[in-house]
Every structure is written in C-alpha cells, then in structure tokens.
Amino acid sequence: MCETAGSAEGHHHHVVEVHHHVMEANDQIAGRMRQSFAARGVAVLNLISSPGSGKTALLERTLERLKPMRVGVLVGDVETENDAQRLRRYGYPVAQIVTAGTCHLEAQMIESHLPAVEQRDLDLLIIENVGNLVCPTSYDLGEDAKVVLLSTTEGEDKPVKYPAIFHRAELALLTKVDLMPHLDFDRDLLLRNIEQVHPGMTVLEVSSKTGEGLDAWLGWITAKVSEKQKRLV
C-alpha cells in the first residue's frame, strides 16, 4: 500500500494510499438495515424538506387513513419532542430522534431508535428527516425511497436551488396546494424546474387542510408496501 517518496535524517516520507469514503461507516449501517427490512418486508420512506413545508401535518393526515396498515414513525428534529407528541395521537408507535444540533439523520440514529417503534412487525416505516434540503440528501438511511416535499409558499425555484435532493428523491410532493389561489405561484414553472433536475419525476399535489390529493399519495405508499411484500414471497 505504501511507496517511498523520499527520505531525511532519521525518518523517511511515505505516500499512503487510503481511498476510504466518509460515508462508508454510514452506508454500512444503512446496508445492514436495508437487508433486514427486505427480509421482513418492511417498506421504508425517508421524508425530506425544508422546515415548515408541512411534513408533520401531512403525516397526521396520512396516519389517520393508513389503518389497518402497521406503521412505525421516526421523527428527527434538532430539539423538542413536539412532532412525536402530535403524531402519537394516531395510535402508531412514534419515536422522536433529537439530534441536538445535527442537521440531518444518520443511519446509526435510525438503527438505535428502531427498537422503540418495532415492538411488533411493521409493514411501513416512515422517517421524517430534520427540516433541511441539503445535508439529509447524502445520508442513506436504508430507505426504499426518499420523498421530497415542497410547499406552495416556498417558491418555484427550490428544485433548481437545491437540485441534489430533487435528483435523488423518487417522488416530489407539492404541499399546501389549497393556498395556491392566494399566491402568485406558477405551478407550470415549478414542474418545469423539477423536470430540469429530475426528468420524469413523479409529482403529487396535496393539501393536508382540504384532503386534496391524499388519495394519490396514499395509493403511492400502498403500492410501495405491496411491492416490498411481494418480493418476500
């Protein structure tokens, strides 16, 4: 692995080939979890957005309607248990991951919190990542799909400002579409911007307030879950 590059008094220079990636440790844990989820037929979704895009509100409406599916939820935030408290009302196991400053969830945080939501077999694990469109993009959490959320109040150019997450995510959810009549929101421009960074990306439009679009979103989730379970047989 080493080659000598020169020498001086009492010691010499070596060039050490390393070629190790910083994500290796994270990816190893994520890979281990992905195998375990596959063996048990658990579908895993990783929800990513900026703060305030409506992830928790959408999850409330989603959990309300997912019964009898067996769902577990992991929620990441920098501080507080507020989101977990909101989500526990729906009768599913929910664990809050308080990252205490870290701007994203890492595979090891998921692995250590899994026992709290996996007391019984799950069909679906939903991970609500820390509100942030940059850092969570690079961290594999063993999920089947990353889902990126964007609200109508955020502006049409988010996909081109934060292209990596829109490129990586499988599905984009446009939230708070009930507000569209009150905003100068150019929906076609948004769709063009998404198309630019992720051609052919599936985009669903939802409103947690009016329930608009929820059927399509629930249908998408259900398809993911049955796809995962089919692979078991």
Place this chain on the structure above:
Amino acid sequence: MHELSLAQELMHIADRAAQAAGAKEVVRVRVGVGWLMQVEQQSLSFYLEVLRQEYPRFVRAEFELHPVPAVLRCRSCGAETERTEWPLACGACDGSDVQVISGAELEVQDMEVLVDDV
C-alpha cells in the same frame, strides 16, 4: 453543521490509516470532494484545521481539498460525461436519462507521512 460531521469522519479515517502505516507525522492529506456532496469547502477546511489539533500526528498536516466532478453514464447512448453543473445531461447526445456513477463521495485519497527509519 454538515461539514463538521464530515470533517470528524475524515479525521477518523485519516488517523486510522496513519496509525496502520506506522506514521510518526502526517505531512499532507489529499481529500477528494465529490461535486454532488454539496460540501462547502471553506467550511470543511475550517473544521479540519480545528480538529487536527486533537490528533498529535496531524498537528502540522496540510489538507488539500480536490474537487471531483460527477461522472454520468447515459442510458440512451452509453457515453460517460463529467459534469460540475446542473442539469445533469449527457455530454454526447444531450439526453437527460443519465445515471450518476461517481461524484457523490468525500474521500481520503492518499497521505504523505513521515515514518521513522528502522
């Protein structure tokens, strides 16, 4: 904050490699920064400067950060393209159905170290 966690992991990797090589001191560490990692290089440099003080072998080490472009393979024509800007498209046919092959990594490439003569 992202850059701090990345810098910590970089230091772990580099220190383990230095130890394995029997290095007395590390002179230089070459780090490849994949364009798709969205790393703020100044911030990463800053954290590395701070963190190396905690690692005796690295107190005088110089960290060289090298940008690494994304490499794409076109699913339509099969060509490989290097890219450092959005949108991701094939350099040969301009098609947008491309697969990212590399460029999403942050890697300790190699290190120049001092080893005691036996």
